[in-house]
Amino acid sequence: MTEFTKLKITFALALLGTLFALHPLLDRFADWGFLYLGYDLKVFYAYSLTAGLLSLCVYLYAVTLLNDRPHSWCERTGNSTYALAILVVPIYAGLYLSAQLADRVAVSHLAWAAPAVALGLGIGWVALSQLVAWRIHRRLGEQDRVSKLAQLASQEMESLNRARELYDSDHYDLSVVEAWRALEARLRQVLLNRGVVTDTQDPQAVIRVATKKGILREPTLGLIAVLRRHWTVAVSTEPLPRDAANESLSAVRHILAVTPVKQPTLVPSPHSRTISEQAFAHA
DSSP: OOHHHHHHHHHHHHHHHHHHHHHHHHHHTTTOEEEETTEEEEHHHHHHHHHHHHHHHHHHHHHHHHHTOTTOHHHHHHHHHHHHHHHHHHHHHHHHHHHHHHHHGGGSSOTTHHHHHHHHHHHHHHHHHHHHHHHHHHHHHHHHHHHHHHHHHHHHHHHHHHHHHHHHTTOHHHHHHHHHHHHHHHHHHHHHHTTOOOOOOOHHHHHHHHHHTTSSOTTHHHHHHHHHHHHHHHTSSSOOOHHHHHHHHHHHHHHHHHSOOOOOSSSOOSSOHHHHHHTTTTO
16 A cells, blocks of 8 residues: 555545535535526535545545555546546536526527526536546546555565575575565566556566566576576475575576666655665675
């Protein structure tokens, strides 16, 4: 879970809390509204729609937290729901202004003048709101991607540091496991930077996708095979020798060097690739 996802949930809950705080006031003016093309649009409808969309938004974000998959359909749908929720009031305001303007032209001898003005302005307001909602959804999606990239960069750096410390402490099997995690984090960063979403938690599936996209080629694939073989020993009951751990760390260092990742632009990453590469400088 990224910090930005936590922030989105906080804002959605804050808006819900504000709506509940306004509920006693709304009860006093529940019948307030206006006529639009013969339909009675009450303020209560806008209140209920906004509260319902925000509640659905919080639920979708909560489901996203259960699997922690970046750009899952739940998170994307939650972004769209959030954008629509905050646009309900502007849409209602636009329809109200359209109805008022239609009333002003109702004195015309043309019977269709007022309905045409109301319908035309209403369609314009709805179309504009959809454009704004799309831009908000796109902005939230991009910020989600950047936050996930920063999180993966942090995970990579932490795994590299732990791998080095474990290697120096003669825990060769654990150092290879951490090195494998660092490699997986790097590949997920590169794929996410290219707009490729990997919903699977299987590292082998990530490697297959990276190979299919041309990110991994020979001789890098050969080094990954060596690392995979040593990793299999590391997670078994068989002890891993020092030479095998050294070979694994050297392989990871080379793979990271030839698999660069573009750093996020909206949110600066706290760790640069130069630092992460230096974690294995003495391996």
